[in-house]
Amino acid sequence: MTIPPLPELLLEPLVRAALIEDLGPSGDVTTQAVIAPDLSYHARINARDPGVVSGVQLAELAFRLVDPALRVTVLRPDGARVAAGETVMTIDGAAASILSGERVALNFMGRLSGIATLTAAFVAQTKGTKARITCTRKTTPGLRLVEKQAVRHGGGAAHRFGLSDAILIKDNHIAAAGGIAEVLTLARRAASHMRRIEIEVDTLAQLDEVLATGGADVVLLDNMSTEDLRAAVDLVAGRLVTEASGNMRLRRIAEVAATGVDFISVGALTHSAQVLDLGLDF
Template identity: 65%
Template sequence: MNSRLPDLVLEPMVRNALAEDLGTYGDITTRTVIPGDTQYKARINAREAGVVSGMQIARIAFHLMDASLKLETLIDDGEPCKPGDVLMTIEGSAASILSAERVALNFAGRLTGIASLTAQYVELTKGTDARVTCTRKTTPGLRIVEKQAVLHGGGFNHRFSLSDAIMIKDNHIAAAGGIAPALAAVKAKASHMMRVEIEVDRLDQLAEVLKIGGADVVLLDNMSCDQMREAVAMNDGSVVLEASGNITLTRIAEVAATGVSYISSGALTHSAGCIDLGLDF
């Protein structure tokens, strides 16, 4: 999926990562061992199968280190890879390549892991209308690129921040004094441009929401598949239904088959492993 962001949005994050890695005195190993005029051609290789993400960021990392480096992306973000595939070639100063290597691979390995896990979830929902979405359970400071990786894997994004939409969760309901007061407050105070989602974990709560109105989306939290099927029947298309909670690879196909429109999983970002990528001269 094409979800490229402007480089200027990503550059500050990559610049900070490079500054963190270079420390106070820069890459002293490379500066000591490698003659400054040494030129080389390197490759980023996939050592596992997956769906690629982070090539745009890798390119930014190498070019922030040295704008004269010549880069060619052979397998771009959102495309599948297999072991042995060359994702990118980098040609120019060996010192520059080595100094940017770890930051580029840290981003690309992590994000390719997220895209690859997302693609597994999406594959298991084929034949249904359910869309797989991520959550705000992201690494602090990396949300924008982790959510971008979900798009590369064929998934969709939920809220980016607390300011994107009104999402009334169980603690909001408890603090507001119940579902009715919470929805009444939204009706009284919220902009007409703002979408509203409310979380329920029982079918009687869903019935109350449907009776009161005022919600665009209802999140079915930690419900069984039998409960979800009943919720879909009760709803009869009135609002958008989203399933969440304990969404695993072994369960998602059954959840998608219940008829819910969205399935959100924090695991896409908080539990994805890194795909093994290597840079070789």
Template identity: 65%
Template structure:
């Protein structure tokens, strides 16, 4: 999925995820606090503000959360998904029924805060690869049920997406190779049985395995797993443009610049989604 396409995910696709989060938060009887203390018909304006600098993501999903609670709420996005923000900036304004705003507040902030945290971290990794051909990509190490939101956030941070699901492409990993009987055996199986429309990537962790892949053929991409930087450079030299190269494993922020300089095409980073903090956003009535 390309960045341009993914950034246009329709509400029809996003709505079940957001609706599920709202139902989880509402519980069996809705917002007991708001029902008890906010007079019916009270109208207000609320502002979502960034409490720290970063890259914004999740505004479209936050807006959807408010509108699912109450279609009459007027939601104005001030900082769009993918844009930078400074601490103290208002990123969204919501006007209308106060009770509706309060009922949508936490779900909207949960999505926007986590997604902005992912976008901010992704932007930092992308910055380290600047000036090279390497693209920073995420993985399937996402929060169950939130994959589409978290992968959107990677795009908003300037990164790219790996597979969305197991059905998107063939990715042959070490356990597949072991179960199939080796590198040659697994590639021969793919060549004889896979659809011609399905991209094939194979993981290797040694140059000897890479040599087997190059000799046998049948893969479009090779994943160079947990290799030292010098070994990555040699792997790129051996591939010599015959397939796309992806570096993976132990991809810390401080290592990205040297890995990107080896000439790899992609650097996949699980940490973009599996171990990231939220960007601190808050909602205040004004």
């Protein structure tokens, strides 16, 4: 499935801030000292490792913000799989401009491609099941929009973007509100017909109470054993959407997906992804 690009209006502040941080008050003093302003070059961004690329849209924007006269050609768009040595993008124009935008472009692409690549590895473990891999709010402050987009480029599903999207009742909410029945009553009273309610449970006994009380649309099965996840899916019997979470390592995903859960949320997609090695070569 093709993932539509994000509105440039939302991306420009992120890229502009990164360029300002890197260029500082004096600009690229090294390039100014040793590169003639009229020197033109053809540059390529190449993948040094195989993976799934993301952040291409931001890299292209970085070069255009540095110098609108640069000619950027995208050969492998966001969401594409690349082999080691494959060219993702070419940039033609002033060498000084290319060098000044290089690091910001590569930082965005490397970070986001790492997320997309790790997500794709998790998604591959769900093959043959209905389970979807999704991320969490464990994102880099200020970069949630593009990190969650990278998860989608890797084949993952969208989760809530932030606290205002949906009602997700965690264990501390339950404790503070006085229990499962109490918190679900309060949540349903406050929710509109357009807003879903998800509640976290740690045990099958808590799940029984959620099912008896009613009011939830989704149940988050947190830190459960594979056996308990399977039992939970049987108890729910399709009445709620099920999401498995907690300690979701890559080696465990296939067996969790086989329990019949609808979603598997993985914080590691955004907080532990290794940067994909990409380089810019003249």
